[in-house]
Structures are given as C-alpha cells and as structure tokens.
Amino acid sequence: MASLNTQSRMLARKQQIRPLAASLLALAIGVGAAAAHADDALPKLSTKTPLKVGFAQTESNNPWRLAETKSFKDIAAKCGWQVVMTDANGSNSKQVSDIQSMIAQHVDLLVFPPREEKPLAPVVLQAKKAGIPVILVDRDVDQSVAKAGRDYITFIGSDFIDQGHRAADWLVKATGGKAKIIELEGTTGASAANDRKKGFDEVIAKNPGMTIIASQSGDFARDTGRKVMETLLQAHPDVTAVYAHNDEMALGAIAAIKAAGKQPGKDIQIVTIDGTKGGMDAIAAGELGASVQSSPFFGPLACDVAQRYAKGEKIPTWVKVSDRFYDKANVQQSMQYGY
Numbered sequence: 001m002a003s004l005n006t007q008s009r010m011l012a013r014k015q016q017i018r019p020l021a022a023s024l025l026a027l028a029i030g031v032g033a034a035a036a037h038a039d040d041a042l043p044k045l046s047t048k049t050p051l052k053v054g055f056a057q058t059e060s061n062n063p064w065r066l067a068e069t070k071s072f073k074d075i076a077a078k079c080g081w082q083v084v085m086t087d088a089n090g091s092n093s094k095q096v097s098d099i100q101s102m103i104a105q106h107v108d109l110l111v112f113p114p115r116e117e118k119p120l121a122p123v124v125l126q127a128k129k130a131g132i133p134v135i136l137v138d139r140d141v142d143q144s145v146a147k148a149g150r151d152y153i154t155f156i157g158s159d160f161i162d163q164g165h166r167a168a169d170w171l172v173k174a175t176g177g178k179a180k181i182i183e184l185e186g187t188t189g190a191s192a193a194n195d196r197k198k199g200f201d202e203v204i205a206k207n208p209g210m211t212i213i214a215s216q217s218g219d220f221a222r223d224t225g226r227k228v229m230e231t232l233l234q235a236h237p238d239v240t241a242v243y244a245h246n247d248e249m250a251l252g253a254i255a256a257i258k259a260a261g262k263q264p265g266k267d268i269q270i271v272t273i274d275g276t277k278g279g280m281d282a283i284a285a286g287e288l289g290a291s292v293q294s295s296p297f298f299g300p301l302a303c304d305v306a307q308r309y310a311k312g313e314k315i316p317t318w319v320k321v322s323d324r325f326y327d328k329a330n331v332q333q334s335m336q337y338g339y
C-alpha cells in the first residue's frame with residue numbers, strides 16, 4: 001500500500017499529466033478537424049422530399065428565440081422538411097451534444113444558431129466530415145476554425161456591428177452627444193454580443209461627450225439584465241443612458257430604474273436591439289427610446305438557401321438580413337412587425 005507521501009506525489013503527478021493529456025486530446029481533435037476541411041468540397045444536399053433537417057436551438061428563454069423556433073416550425077411543411085428539434089437550455093456543451101446526436105442520426109441538413117463563436121465551431125467540422133451540409137443562422141462561429149463557404153454553406157443573419165452603429169447613432173442624437181452610459185452586454189462569447197459591442201463602442205469612441213461608465217454581461221436575459229442594472233445603478237448613480245444588447249435586458253433595466261425611483265426615458269435614455277412586441281410597447285409608453293430590429297425569421301430564408309444549394313446554385317458566404325428601426329416616430333404604425 002502506498003504511503004501518504006507517495007500517494008500525494010502520485011496525485012501531484014496525475015495533476016501534471018491531466019493538462020498534458022487534455023492538450024494532446026485538443027491537438028488530436030484539432031488535427032482531425034483540420035483534416036475535415038483541408039481540400040474537401042462541401043457536402044452535397046439531396047433534393048428528395050421529405051428532407052430530414054436538424055434544428056438545434058440554443059435556449060427558449062425569450063420572445064426572440066421563440067419567434068426563431070416558430071419560423072422553422074412554420075416553414076417545415078411548405079419546404080418539405082421533417083424537422084428534428086432540440087433545445088440546449090443555454091448550454092454550449094448541450095448544444096454540441098444535440099448536434100452530435102443529429103449527426104449520428106444522419107440528418108440530411110443541419111441548421112443552427114451557434115450559442116457561442118468558439119465552442120460551437122468544431123462541431124461544424126464534424127458535420128462536414130460526416131457528409132452533412134450545415135447552414136448557420138442568427139449567430140456565426142469563429143472563422144479561424146470553421147469558414148463559411150468552405151466548411152458550411154453559409155451564414156444567414158444580420159450585420160450585428162451595423163446594429164451597434166445604429167443604436168449608438170440614435171443615442172448620440174437623443175442625448176445631444178453628452179451621456180454617461182451603462183452597456184448591458186449579451187452572452188459572453190456570442191457573435192451577437194461581440195459585434196454589437198464593437199459597433200456601438202466604435203461610434204461612442206468618436207464622441208468625446210459620451211462615456212461608457214460600465215459594461216457588463218446580462219446574458220441576453222431579462223432577469224439577469226435587471227439584477228446587473230440594479231447593481232450598476234448603485235455603483236453609478238450618475239448614469240444618464242443605457243445601451244442593452246437586446247430588448248429583454250432593456251426591459252429588465254427599465255424595471256431596475258423604476259425600482260430605484262428614476263424615470264426610464266426621462267432621467268435615463270435607453271436604446272436596444274431586437275424589435276420584440278414588448279420592446280415596441282415600451283417605446284410606445286415612452287420608457288424605451290429606440291430598438292434596432294434584429295429579425296428572427298430565418299425559416300423561410302434557410303428553406304430558400306437549402307433548395308437553391310441542393311440544385312447546385314452558388315450561395316454567398318453571408319446571406320445578410322436587413323433590419324428595421326423603431327422609435328417613437330414610427331412605432332405605432334410598425335406594431336405588426338413585433339413578435
């Protein structure tokens with residue numbers, strides 16, 4: 001039997017070996033994955049009906065996600081798709097394993113919004129290696145690992161950087177170029193959060209009267225946004241503006257601002273992104289200043305792209321979605337676009 005000292009030496013050695021083993025495994029996966037995309041052409045897509053399509057959702061905790069899922073349910077019959085759906089409940093690893101089990105089921109096509117850019121990139125290569133074409137919708141993956149047009153058919157989605165620019169442009173005008181801003185970021189590591197931050201911060205940096213006094217993730221969720229805003233309001237009582245990366249966090253921030261005895265839309269200007277029904281109602285009520293729409297209706301677009309791809313048409317690497325903009329000037333007549 002090993003002595004206590006020998007045991008602790010063995011444990012220490014095991015702990016040194018573990019990171020080494022993990023790095024070797026990561027390297028092996030990397031090499032395998034690289035082999036998947038070296039010179040291989042993109043997998044072909046059958047024109048048969050029905051087509052078995054896997055749709056792996058990230059979570060279902062807000063109206064935007066629900067509208068996105070519904071747009072796939074609604075298009076399925078029209079497009080001749082038999083859709084297999086999963087919900088990762090906000091977990092990258094669950095989304096990866098959901099997709100892996102769709103690969104094991106040999107779906108004909110995979111469509112999904114990658115929750116985060118990096119953790120979801122390798123599974124795109126695994127699908128390619130298994131001969132299953134992939135369309136990414138809403139969010140993109142890390143292009144240094146998996147590339148649109150080489151490893152997957154295309155990315156269908158909005159220009160998130162431009163959304164950030166548009167939100168900042170509105171805020172500069174609404175505040176006369178003078179504001180102390182709290183930024184509520186989306187899910188850390190998600191392309192939507194990275195790019196919305198980049199676009200907004202770029203414009204703010206060019207306006208010397210505008211300062212971002214705090215920037216923290218609210219994970220694109222209403223309640224997290226409310227809690228983060230509560231804490232930040234205490235630390236920064238001089239805040240005059242909020243930029244939330246989505247409507248849900250803006251609605252959470254509005255609740256926190258009211259609870260702190262301030263008036264959203266008067267004491268604090270708020271701008272956000274999404275264009276949900278809840279966001280549009282808040283604009284109509286004068287509590288939210290503006291929302292840049294981010295369309296969640298990818299079902300029909302994905303159907304069209306898949307059908308054209310199956311016929312051999314060349315698909316651009318980015319199918320860009322154009323988004324509306326709502327503020328008090330047009331929100332009433334735009335209500336039909338809310339979801």
Ligand code: AHR
Nearest residue numbers: 064138139192220246274
């Ligand atoms: O990726 C799009 C974002 O994700 C939407 O703005 C948000 O509401 C969702 O959770």
